Each structure stands twice: as C-alpha cells, then as structure tokens.
Amino acid sequence: MEIQSLENLRATDKLSLTFNPYELGSRMASEEAAEFQQRQIADCDLTEGVAAGTHDSFERLRTVFAYGVLCYDVYTLVGDQALLIYEQALRDRFMEWCAGSITFHVPQSPDASFPVVSYDDVQGQAARMARRRAKLAVGTSAVEFNGTLHGLRRWARAADLLRGRRSRMVEDALAKLRNHVAHPAGHHVGSPVEAAQSVRDLAELINQLWGQTTSGGRLYPAPLHREIAVLSWNDAGRVRMEHAGALALPDPTEEHEGDGYQHVVVRAVPFIPGSRWNDDHWAEFDTRYETTRFPTQYLWGPGTREEARAWLELEHPEGDSVDFTDRVFLIRNHGRLLPPMRAAVAAGLPDDERVGTWHAVRADFPDDAFAHVRGAEDRRAGHVRTPGDCPACSAEVLGSGSYDEALRATTAVLGPIQAVRLPSVRLPSSIFWPDCR
Numbered sequence: 210m211e212i213q214s215l216e217n218l219r220a221t222d223k224l225s226l227t228f229n230p231y232e233l234g235s236r237m238a239s240e241e242a243a244e245f246q247q248r249q250i251a252d253c254d255l256t257e258g259v260a261a262g263t264h265d266s267f268e269r270l271r272t273v274f275a276y277g278v279l280c281y282d283v284y285t286l287v288g289d290q291a292l293l294i295y296e297q298a299l300r301d302r303f304m305e306w307c308a309g310s311i312t313f314h315v316p317q318s319p320d321a322s323f324p325v326v327s328y329d330d331v332q333g334q335a336a337r338m339a340r341r342r343a344k345l346a347v348g349t350s351a352v353e354f355n356g357t358l359h360g361l362r363r364w365a366r367a368a369d370l371l372r373g374r375r376s377r378m379v380e381d382a383l384a385k386l387r388n389h390v391a392h393p394a395g396h397h398v399g400s401p402v403e404a405a406q407s408v409r410d411l412a413e414l415i416n417q418l419w420g421q422t423t424s425g426g427r428l429y430p431a432p433l434h435r436e437i438a439v440l441s442w443n444d445a446g447r448v449r450m451e452h453a454g455a456l457a458l459p460d461p462t463e464e465h466e467g468d469g470y471q472h473v474v475v476r477a478v479p480f481i482p483g484s485r486w487n488d489d490h491w492a493e494f495d496t497r498y499e500t501t502r503f504p505t506q507y508l509w510g511p512g513t514r515e516e517a518r519a520w521l522e523l524e525h526p527e528g529d530s531v532d533f534t535d536r537v538f539l540i541r542n543h544g545r546l547l548p549p550m551r552a553a554v555a556a557g558l559p560d561d562e563r564v565g566t567w568h569a570v571r572a573d574f575p576d577d578a579f580a581h582v583r584g585a586e587d588r589r590a591g592h593v594r595t596p597g598d599c600p601a602c603s604a605e606v607l608g609s610g611s612y613d614e615a616l617r618a619t620t621a622v623l624g625p626i627q628a629v630r631l632p633s634v635r636l637p638s639s640i641f642w643p644d645c646r
C-alpha cells in the first residue's frame with residue numbers, strides 16, 4: 210500500500226464535503242463540515258444503566274463517525290459496525306435479563322434450567338436445546354431460541370423489551386443487513402446520511418432495550434402530547450382545528466360567516482407547523498372510527514361555539530400523553546370494508562351493526578391495519594390470514610371471523626373491554642376514508 214503523510218491523513222476528504230444541508234453539488238468548508246456531521250448524531254445519547262460493553266462500543270462508534278470528514282470510507286465502516294453493535298446490545302441485555310440462569314420447556318420432559326455466566330454459555334445451551342425442540346421460557350410464554358440474532362429478536366419481543374409494529378419491520382431489515390455485513394456478498398459504500406441514520410437508529414434501539422423511549426424517535430417514539438382542541442365545521446364544508454384556549458378570544462370569522470359552525474371538543478395531537486408528528490387526517494375525525502392518524506379522543510359536542518366555551522369553562526379538561534404504537538383495531542367487512550374501529554367502540558355496537566366478517570389487527574396506525582386487511586383479500590399479495598406477524602406488512606393478525614370471535618381475540622390481548630357508546634359525530638370532509646356508512 211501507499212504510505213500517506215500525516216498532512217494527507219489530516220486533510221479533509223472532498224467527497225465528505227459534498228454532503229451538506231444546502232444545495233446539491235455545493236461543498237462545505239472543512240471546519241463547517243466537521244461540525245455539521247458531528248451535529249447529526251450529537252443528541253442521541255444513551256440512557257443510564259446501559260451495559261458497559263454496549264455503551265463503550267456505541268461511544269466508540271460516535272467518536273469514529275467524526276473522522277468521516279477526513280476519510281469517506283469511515284461512513285461505510287460506521288454503518289456496518291452499528292449493525293454488529295445491534296447484536297451486541299441484544300446479547301448484553303439478554304445477560305442482564307436472565308440474571309445467571311436460563312430455563313427451557315423440553316417436550317415430554319421436565320423443564321431444564323442452566324446456570325450461565327457468559328453469552329457463550331447461553332449459545333452452547335441454546336444450540337443443544339434447539340436440537341431437542343425445547344423452547345426458552347420467557348415469563349408465561351416460550352419462544353424458539355437457538356442463541357443467534359434471530360432467537361435474540363424473538364426473545365426481546367416476547368420479553369416486551371421491544372415494541373411497535375413498524376419498528377418490527379425495521380428490525381427485520383436490520384437483521385438482514387447485519388447478516389450481509391457478517392457474511393458480505395459484495396462491495397457497498399455508505400454515505401454520511403446513511404451512517405448517521407444507523408447511529409441514530411442504534412441509539413433508539415439500545416435505549417428501548419434498557420427501557421427508555423426516544424422523544425421524537427423514528428423507531429421507538431415516546432408517547433405524544435395531546436392538547437384540548439376544538440374541531441369545527443360548517444355547511445359549506447369548511448373545517449378548522451383550534452386550541453381550546455382560542456375560544457376565550459373573539460372569533461375572527463364570526464362577523465363574516467355568522468356562527469354557522471358546529472363544534473366538538475377533543476383531545477388531539479396539536480398541529481405544529483413543520484412537526485413530523487402532525488396528524489394529516491385530523492379533519493377526518495369520526496367518533497365511530499379511527500380515521501385520524503393519531504388517537505383523537507372525543508370529549509364533548511356537537512354544539513355552538515358559545516356552548517363549547519361554556520363546557521370548557523365548567524369542565525377545564527387537560528391534555529395528556531398517548532402511546533400510539535401497538536394499537537388494536539377491529540375492521541368490519543359487510544359488503545365492503547369499513548374503516549378501523551377501537552375495541553371499546555366495537556364492543557358497544559347494537560346487534561344489527563355486528564353482522565359481517567370482522568378482523569382484529571394490531572398496528573401502529575389505522576391505515577396500516579386497513580391496508581393489511583384489504584391486501585389479504587388477494588392471496589398472491591403474501592399477507593398472513595391466520596394469527597401472527599404479517600410477513601408482507603407491519604400488521605399483526607389477532608383473529609378474524611364473526612363479531613364475537615374477533616372480540617374474543619381482542620380481549621385475549623387487551624383484557625376485558627369497557628364498551629363506550631358515543632354520539633355519532635363526523636367531520637364532513639372525509640376524503641381518505643370515503644366509505645364510513
């Protein structure tokens with residue numbers, strides 16, 4: 210190989226300078242690029258309590274990332290290394306979880322427990338147990354576990370250390386990439402954008418494994434804050450969403466349009482310009498169906514602005530926070546597919562609205578659940594029809610059949626369901642969900 214001078218080693222890599230927040234093709238100054246790239250991963254700190262080995266590997270990765278401005282190949286190495294630390298984190302967390310002993314359910318034999326001091330011990334026992342078709346005991350359930358990344362992922366889900374339906378698909382993709390890195394089939398080059406994303410995803414995964422969600426996270430987001438909001442609409446089809454506090458002020462449109470608006474008070478994720486957590490479907494709100502992207506809770510209405518103001522002054526409802534991942538939706542097919550419903554609303558339906566075929570599906574978003582059920586109508590699309598994770602999308606099937614069967618499958622995962630009967634209120638402009646009746 211060619212020996213480089215220290216001066217050359219210290220020089221910035223021109224390729225690294227082309228990645229910047231400005232227009233394509235422009236280059237940043239070296240100083241600026243060094244700072245810009247480090248800022249991309251500066252805020253993804255690990256929570257306290259993360260195992261020392263995982264913690265040190267992650268911090269080393271963040272340190273090395275900064276050197277990408279001097280050598281572009283560093284970004285490929287960082288991306289690859291992040292995938293290997295993904296497995297290390299699962300192993301370290303497993304060792305903490307098992308606290309020195311693992312137990313297997315062995316077919317036609319008593320349970321077998323083994324002391325373990327290192328992950329090598331775990332792998333050795335798991336491989337032997339897998340040959341006997343034994344399953345690893347995880348709380349009240351049991352999973353196939355042979356000590357590989359595949360088994361570790363099953364264990365982490367069974368132990369409720371990882372959550373979310375969309376994140377499960379990302380975990381699938383990460384596992385495939387990890388196998389590619391461990392057994393490379395060809396040359397690949399990663400960009401600083403991809404490397405930074407890998408580091409950020411890894412930080413989210415490690416923090417989630419050690420019980421910490423990520424505020425604004427892509428994979429394991431923290432619960433979202435909901436505020437008290439007023440949704441209103443008029444006969445001309447105009448809709449608006451206001452913070453409840455706005456009702457104390459004079460209505461700017463009142464003079465021009467009269468008070469021809471109907472109002473409902475809800476708890477909803479507030480609309481913040483530029484936020485990735487805006488609910489693009491807030492104007493689809495319907496008390497019967499989960500037609501908004503994030504959970505929107507009906508509180509009062511419909512009524513006039515004056516009545517809404519009076520109710521707010523009397524009740525003083527407050528905001529809350531809501532976890533939108535792993536929600537359970539019930540979808541009814543009665544001649545046509547109706548939008549997803551919350552279990553509590555489905556449980557309160559009158560008899561004549563229970564007919565048809567029902568699907569109980571777990572998903573992060575109502576449109577994910579709906580897309581799965583619609584997709585499963587075509588057998589060639591590869592969506593699963595029996596209970597379990599769908600290989601073709603992020604949904605998990607809980608059960609389907611009659612109304613009672615679907616509700617039983619729902620109760621099995623949610624526990625007893627408290628039925629609610631809400632007044633039927635629906636904003637007029639449902640474009641995304643046209644078939645609501």
Ligand SMILES: [Zn+2]
Pocket residue numbers: 580581582584591592593599600601602603604
């Ligand atoms: Zn599916």
